[in-house]
Ligand SMILES: O=C(O)C1=C[C@@H](OP(=O)(O)O)[C@@H](O)[C@H](O)C1
């Protein structure tokens with residue numbers, strides 16, 4: 001990792017670290033390695049640690065007594081067990097009183113409890129020093145002591161700072177600079193809130209880990225127990241190897257909050273005990289499923305990688321050029337339909353069984369949101385889900401903001417549902433989603449009487465929605481003339497309309513995908529479609545049933561283009577959804593002269609499906625008809641790859657919407673295409689691409705023999721801009737590339753197409769997935 005040494009000026013003249021345990025010694029090492037202080041001194045009761053730290057060149061001086069080394073320090077870091085802090089404050093006060101320390105020097109700590117540290121300071125100082133800033137780095141390891149120190153212990157970890165009325169802003173600013181320089185992120189929090197949160201997230205788990213080891217160790221047959229203890233025991237009790245003195249102090253120091261967390265734990269434990277005794281399989285499955293999903297969901301947040309968050313991108317594709325693809329493959333389930341199956345299944349009466357559900361992160365975010373609102377959902381298990389519908393009025397308020405990850409569809413459709421609920425809600429997402437426009441749904445929802453605020457910078461998420469109980473009346477049906485052909489806006493309003501008084505009508509400028517309308521009908525809810533006008537009456541009910549989700553044509557598109565642009569290729573994609581509001585990709589590729597045919601056409605779950613076969617084709621550049629834009633809205637990134645391989649120019653217009661997807665797909669694709677040597681021009685609402693395909697040269701003048709053997713792309717380095725479709729599109733380009741292509745930030749592919757690289761390799765491509773953190 002690059003050191004911040006070059007960038008960060010010396011912040012302090014002399015830092016004095018009091019306590020050379022894991023945290024104190026690690027922070028000392030990080031300060032040293034990053035050159036943040038002219039001098040570094042330390043105090044510790046353990047003489048060998050101090051001696052070694054001096055010998056290692058970490059410290060300029062050290063002692064067992066504060067007064068020996070503290071003179072002239074402008075930052076004091078207290079890193080001793082909680083119950084020893086008061087004595088340290090007494091020593092610090094003495095040093096101030098005798099002039100060794102300036103009264104405005106910064107004093108901070110790294111302890112796991114905050115209220116009692118502040119109390120300790122108050123009992124020593126008549127007036128709290130202006131430099132006193134209580135803090136707590138949320139970082140640690142079960143190893144303790146000087147030898148376990150790691151300068152990178154704080155990288156990507158949070159540090160909570162408790163600002164007191166007495167604290168000077170310059171002390172806070174300087175401490176924040178220090179923590180950021182060693183790689184941490186600083187968050188402000190009130191001391192009592194800190195203690196309550198930490199009691200649940202840190203103190204309770206430690207207490208339980210110590211307790212379980214104690215329980216097992218006290219059994220007579222404990223040797224056998226430990227000998228055969230499987231991973232579960234090892235994982236659960238890892239933290240019981242932590243420093244007993246430190247935890248002893250913490251348990252007493254945060255007594256009230258820990259006892260309250262423990263009592264709540266007892267209630268949950270009793271519930272589980274009773275479910276087992278009662279053999280209540282449904283409730284137990286619901287509980288376990290909810291917990292498993294919540295853990296996966298929080299896992300992303302814990303790793304500060306909310307699904308596809310910016311800071312966390314570390315996976316890349318290293319792709320070696322290949323030139324042909326072949327085979328018969330099954331593409332994962334449709335994302336749009338998967339979202340809707342959870343939403344309507346949850347609101348229905350009775351049970352809904354879903355098959356073919358897309359286990360991608362976007363659809364899983366929707367699933368988690370409904371679990372957070374109290375819906376019991378079993379699965380997903382190989383695309384199967386069982387949703388125990390709660391009916392139109394059965395959702396419960398979520399205890400936390402609903403986290404939508406990277407998924408625009410989840411956030412916009414849920415906004416419609418939540419605007420009609422009795423309770424308040426907050427919807428938030430990852431960095432990319434929190435930049436996307438939300439007023440397009442918030443404004444028309446307000447016309448219906450919703451109270452909804454887009455609290456981000458620019459009409460963006462987080463969305464804060466006030467419940468009808470507070471507003472005092474239900475939503476009102478409206479007639480809304482949509483300025484953009486967006487299925488998300490249309491669906492949001494139709495879903496809100498389920499609870500509205502009277503009729504809700506949406507008029508779309510062009511046809512957009514109609515999965516909401518179809519699925520509402522399949523659940524027995526009447527929807528009236530009259531040309532581009534779609535209407536719904538409020539006050540009805542939904543009845544659960546079976547939903548078979550077809551393969552996603554938007555994911556299939558990558559493989560269609562792969563076969564069309566490469567040499568000697570033929571791919572068959574089985575049972576892909578060919579809803580006419582989604583088949584713009586087929587129409588556009590056909591206009592470009594692609595060799596595509598459909599077979600085995602049938603219907604599953606109210607949606608038409610077919611096997612799609614596509615072969616190597618002599619693609620021709622075209623002017624893409626604007627009416628096809630909403631019908632292929634997600635497929636343009638990969639269509640740009642096709643256009644680059646076509647003969648002649650392709651012109652896209654009327655596609656401004658591409659600029660507000662997971663990335664600005666016009667700008668980002670143009671950038672990547674240019675990197676790979678394609679001549680293209682960005683326009684306000686589209687892109688002009690000069691295709692590099694050459695005429696097919698058959699021996700027979702009438703034959704349409706394909707010549708896709710020449711590379712059209714060079715090699716190079718592409719970034720996904722946190723957009724799954726950008727990553728997959730440039731992977732397809734490798735079929736006509738002369739050199740390797742590297743694509744950074746490909747974890748985002750999991751939002752819509754888990755297993756993409758494996759499937760691509762199965763048909764003949766050569767993608768190596770590399771994770772720099774692995
Ligand atoms: O309704 C849906 O499921 C979707 C609609 C489209 O968005 P817009 O309606 O905003 O164009 C599309 O881009 C998105 O991937 C899924």
Ligand SMILES: C=C(OP(=O)(O)O)C(=O)O
Pocket residue numbers: 362406407408409410634661662725752
């Ligand atoms: C735009 C997309 O999805 P969403 O709007 O749901 O994030 C997409 O999948 O390309």
